[in-house]
Amino acid sequence: MTQGTQDIDDLIALMAKLPGLGPRSARRAVLHLIKKRGRLLTPLAESMQKVGATARECLNCGNIGTGDICDICTSEKRATGQICVVEDVADLWAMERASVFKGRYHVLGGTLSALDDIGPEELRIPKLRDRIASEGITEVILALGATIDGQTTAHYIADNLPGVTVTSLAQGVPVGGELDYLDDGTITAALNARKAL
């Protein structure tokens, strides 16, 4: 069904492919864009074109940047001998927002999954092994999701990286979290990892 013009229909169909937007919210977003075409639609189109032309995956770690090797991998300051392994670029961004980790990253691009037929070769794990030798890594910090697939992947990596310390993010009560709202698994993990004050 046509909403105004074919061009607008096409734009709505493309917007509806974004995560978090369905057909209805895509229509709403497109109408908003058309109403603010000077201040929002044109800048957004230009920004997308710029990002589309320059953004690419770092050949070393899988992060998104503008060159073959990303800013973090080229920075000598970040050569601390530590690599933080994450599932996705979104997780890398989350770690960077906390600005507490000073080393480099390795983006797996997913987790091992027997169901989806994803093995170590699909996940940049061979590349991780290469980097441990070539970048003189002493510690691999696993920052993977606390899901079954995430933990399977963590164990696989820990078992397959000899000669390097493999650690994992602590599990426990989140800052600001109330016990009443936590699941049993988190409470069990937090109790088992309790610390002396």
Next chain:
Amino acid sequence: MTQGTQDIDDLIALMAKLPGLGPRSARRAVLHLIKKRGRLLTPLAESMQKVGATARECLNCGNIGTGDICDICTSEKRATGQICVVEDVADLWAMERASVFKGRYHVLGGTLSALDDIGPEELRIPKLRDRIASEGITEVILALGATIDGQTTAHYIADNLPGVTVTSLAQGVPVGGELDYLDDGTITAALNARKAL
């Protein structure tokens, strides 16, 4: 805080201005776009540029089209003597999806609102009055929201269009609606407007 590059940050900031997207979902959408830059990001940028260059408001009815006068206003088939008055282009699209109304539209661009200082002049109401004379309109169908502002606007229009039949969409139980989930107002309206079977 920088996510990859300044260009990506800018894109996230622009995406976060869309209705229904916040900073977090904008980040997720941008990552998705970058991952699918060939199939989604570039087509989306081009589609936005095309719509930005061509889309404009119809000078007659306020609908969005590609010329000074929209397709509905130029179509002789739609000159049925009926005008359907809606608040927004989204409402016009919703009416068109139902494909039951064969006349023309008039998009107010909002509702009268004393709080927001929106009077008849801001709402294309004078233009509606002109069209009734120039297009030989016999019936004005009000398809405004069942909100206080929508109903105030409906009453204002009904009181200020002499010499033309003014009707309004029926209120009642929505198709597929269960009584248990309906509010009191809807049930009252449906009971008062009950029909003999």
